[in-house]
Amino acid sequence: SLPLLQAARKKNSSDLLEVTEAELEEQFVRGDGPGGQATNKTNNCVVLKHVPSGIVVKCHQTRSVEKNRKIAREILREKVDLFYKGEDSDVFKEKKASEKQKQEKKRRAKENLERKKLFKEMQQLDKE
Secondary structure, eight states: OOOGGGGOSSOOOTTSOOOOGGGEEEEEEOOOSSSTHHHHTSOOEEEEEETTTTEEEEEOSSSOHHHHHHHHHHHHHHHHHHHHHGGGSHHHHHHHHHHHHHHHHHHHHHHHHHHHHHHHHHHHHHHO
């Protein structure tokens, strides 16, 4: 089965659990990774902690602190929803559905490959 908290950031839903600012601890830290001085010398990485559940989200997707704050809150909201609702969460259901579609697509591709292989074998037999 899927790890629950890894399913977050897959759904934009209005019926997620609300997270109030009073429940959050926010920090700004230096980012890491590629980007050189632009990322390594500025505190534009946002770390959000949901105190009641203990869930921590780190967001450093853009150079803008405001955008990172917004993205971090969206991700945290989805993770909190998953944490409390579990498999009843819309985020989890959508992730499960996309996994099912992916498996179906893989199965169809495998079938097509087998058909092509058989077709080539038949052509070889006809030539001989």
